[in-house]
Amino acid sequence: MRELSWRHHTLIQALLARGPLREDHFHLLFTRITEKSPDNDRQLFNNYLLTMNKALSFAQFELRGCRNQYDGRVYYGLVNNVSDEQSKLGTKYSVPQIAFYKAIVEAIAQDPSAQGGISNIAALHLQLENQLGDAGSQSHVIPPAFKNFSISLKEKTIAELAQDQWLNCTPDGFVNLGVRSFLDLRSWFRTNDIPSCEVCNEAGVKAELCSNEGCTVRVHRYCLKKMLSNKKSKRACPSCGTQWRSTAPNVEFKEEEDEPDARIQGQSSSHKRKKTRLNRDIDSGPNGDSVAAAQASQPPPDTRRITRSSAHQRIGM
Ligand SMILES: [Zn+2]
Ligand SMILES: [Zn+2]
Secondary structure, three states: OOOOOHHHHHHHHHHHHHOOEEHHHHHHHHHHHHOOOOOOOHHHHHHHHHHHHHHHHOOOEEEEEEEOOOOOOEEEEEEEOOOOHHHHOOOOOOHHHHHHHHHHHHHHHOOOOOEOEEEHHHHHOOOHHHHHHHHHHHHOOOOHHHHOOOHHHHHHHHHHHHHOOOEEEOOOOEEEEOHHHHHHOHHHHHHOOOOEOOOOOOEOOEOEEOOOOOOOOEEOHHHHHHHHOOHHHOOEOOOOOOEOOOOOOOOOOOOOOOOOOHHHHOOHHHOOOOOOOHHHHHHOOOOHHHHHHHOOOOOOOOOOOOOHHHHHHHOOO
């Protein structure tokens, strides 16, 4: 294994100390440390990611890239690949706090309308008992720590989780997933059958739905432009052909319009690639190669889909 240089160490330390970093900030840091720009020296950047990931894998950590689904921005962060939540959330959070976090994630990710968030009030009323698993619900024994987990403890926990970027609280009173959750929960989204975006194949937690009730297609808002810029698609759902009616007030389907962060993401958005599946092509979108390099251990995409009505039944709505 290649030894890590002080440059690798500095990048890892920055991610450990500061938490997930926005792509442009991470690139800037990379440029300061290596005196090379990821835009001009993509190969070097990818080599850095691979070298760091090889070293990190020994401690079951991974440097990963993901998109924040609310604004479409790419972030880089370190993820703990140990599977239980206790190690992921560290020693900072108690068992009922972790159960509460899981309840919030489930409520957000399994929402059939893919709004990407729940109201603060709804979050405060989530029941922790559902997180005890089969053993807990069968024995009807609720641990006192769960029973005594008051509204004010819940409020405090939401604030702490938001501080650590596991959650994000919006000014209009919604609890959304934080960047750290998007980084960390990719395999959880897949094993829990969270329907994926038609374009990039990542879980569609915050996404637009096809207006045809019987159709399961959902697309991230930031992926929509790419889907609809294909002239042949006539701005229609790729599955059922229904005219796509965007609910986003600011989504205008101008082909020449580029992503807000395209500047930092290099050249590939201008390349027209010919592939049969929309997904693949655009997933590796603007900076796909470096995200892919940071995601070398990503499991294969799950193509299972559920209909909106079965989603309602599944989560008991
Ligand atoms: Zn997408
Ligand atoms: Zn459709």
